[in-house]
Amino acid sequence: AFPPPRFVLADVDLLATLPRPHLLAGMAEAIKHGAIADEAYFTALCDPGPVKARDCEALLAVVRRSVEIKAAVVREDPRESGRRAMLNFGHTVAHALEAVAGYSLLHGEALAIGMCVEAEVGEALGATESGTAARLKQALKQYDLPVTPPDELRAELLLEAMRRDKKNRAARIRLALPQAIGAFAQRVDGAWTVEVDETRLQSTLH
Numbered sequence: 001a002f003p004p005p006r007f008v009l010a011d012v013d014l015l016a017t018l019p020r021p022h023l024l025a026g027m028a029e030a031i032k033h034g035a036i037a038d039e040a041y042f043t044a045l046c047d048p049g050p051v052k053a054r055d056c057e058a059l060l061a062v063v064r065r066s067v068e069i070k071a072a073v074v075r076e077d078p079r080e081s082g083r084r085a086m087l088n089f090g091h092t093v094a095h096a097l098e099a100v101a102g103y104s105l106l107h108g109e110a111l112a113i114g115m116c117v118e119a120e121v122g123e124a125l126g127a128t129e130s131g132t133a134a135r136l137k138q139a140l141k142q143y144d145l146p147v148t149p150p151d152e153l154r155a156e157l158l159l160e161a162m163r164r165d166k167k168n169r170a171a172r173i174r175l176a177l178p179q180a181i182g183a184f185a186q187r188v189d190g191a192w193t194v195e196v197d198e199t200r201l202q203s204t205l206h
Contacts, residue, residue, distance in 0.1 A: 025108025033069040039182025048142040085192035090115030096161035112145035122177035129180035155205035
């Protein structure tokens with residue numbers, strides 16, 4: 001069993017001293033947690049003021065809620081056999097971006113782009129509520145995070161990297177896609193991920 005997360009303000013003192021790009025990049029994971037599991041948390045994160053001001057109480061609240069969400073998902077699926085896939089939202093594209101860019105992007109920067117791309121694909125497939133990508137972009141921009149792939153990264157190379165993702169089946173790219181901000185559920189076919197046509201994905205990457 002996982003013990004409940006416990007924090008004190010001293011635990012976030014070092015977090016408050018992070019270089020600004022790293023602090024803001026870290027917010028991509030927090031926004032992801034809100035996007036997959038808690039719309040109220042996501043909405044609260046749309047106000048970047050306290051985080052940008054390095055308010056320790058605000059940072060503590062972000063850490064606490066994000067850990068609560070992740071711990072609850074892992075507790076329900078400790079062997080990564082189903083629901084835990086939701087934690088991978090945005091990561092299939094993000095990991096490809098990191099690899100192709102030679103890890104010149106911070107993980108949070110790559111994740112921010114990845115969530116926006118994957119949400120757009122989800123909307124095109126009818127798996128994700130219309131407007132989800134726009135809400136994600138608006139939230140991420142509040143933290144000065146990128147929301148589109150760098151022009152110099154070729155879509156073909158990104159797709160090649162995505163084909164090696166662990167969620168794939170029979171060499172077909174699969175994405176973990178939320179239904180809407182704060183909502184994520186098992187699909188009709190019993191899977192927690194959605195098979196994606198590469199042509200659709202490639203057009204979104206351009």
